[in-house]
Amino acid sequence: MVGSAIVRALQQQGHQSIVTRTHAELDLTNQAAVRAFFESEKPDQVYLAAAKVGGIHANNTFPAEFIYQNLMMEANVIHQAWCAGVKKLLFLGSSCIYPRLAEQPMREDALLTGTLEPTNEPYAIAKIAGIKLCESYNRQYGASHGVDYRSVMPTNLYGPGDNYHPQNSHVIPALIRRFHEAKVNHTPSVSIWGTGTPRLCCPQNPCDLINTT
Numbered sequence: 001m002v003g004s005a006i007v008r009a010l011q012q013q014g015h016q017s018i019v020t021r022t023h024a025e026l027d028l029t030n031q032a033a034v035r036a037f038f039e040s041e042k043p044d045q046v047y048l049a050a051a052k053v054g055g056i057h058a059n060n061t062f063p064a065e066f067i068y069q070n071l072m073m074e075a076n077v078i079h080q081a082w083c084a085g086v087k088k089l090l091f092l093g094s095s096c097i098y099p100r101l102a103e104q105p106m107r108e109d110a111l112l113t114g115t116l117e118p119t120n121e122p123y124a125i126a127k128i129a130g131i132k133l134c135e136s137y138n139r140q141y142g143a144s145h146g147v148d149y150r151s152v153m154p155t156n157l158y159g160p161g162d163n164y165h166p167q168n169s170h171v172i173p174a175l176i177r178r179f180h181e182a183k184v185n186h187t188p189s190v191s192i193w194g195t196g197t198p199r200l201c202c203p204q205n206p207c208d209l210i211n212t213t
Contacts, residue, residue, distance in 0.1 A: 001157065034077060035080050047090045055174060057167045059120040082141065088149075091149065093131055100115055134149035166178075
């Protein structure tokens, strides 16, 4: 979803030499394959949108896959980008990198100041590692080699190409699917996971509380 959106944005800006690979075409957990890709294509910019992602159920069910695959993908791509002389790289993180009880609204300096949410801790740790990889290459090679590897934290993304799996998707696409199916099937109620206690307060209207579970 995110990768295709980035490609569309680059195309709208007039960029034509865009190189992409599907998971079937390139396994980013395979170090040799990633090295061969960079040696062959020689990109000058990298947008790392690939990741093993999912909602609460998926993170709880497949923690080993989430930490291993994400660690391998980011380590291979970021390091091989450096080896290939790539100066600019964009890495996508996640809001789950911040402590479970971080002060709201979250600040960047809240990173690593508290305990992570247990349900997606493996994924969060992998993403934190990717952020620190970027920071480390900037720190060591920024001044001497012009390396500029940046990390951004997109949150609550949804849209064309999203995963609408009934169990393994993120909360927004999961809700979209459940309400859509309820409308189509004329179902009088919709089952939503959670206790009903978490709330999201709209900054423009502090009294407008929205149940997010």
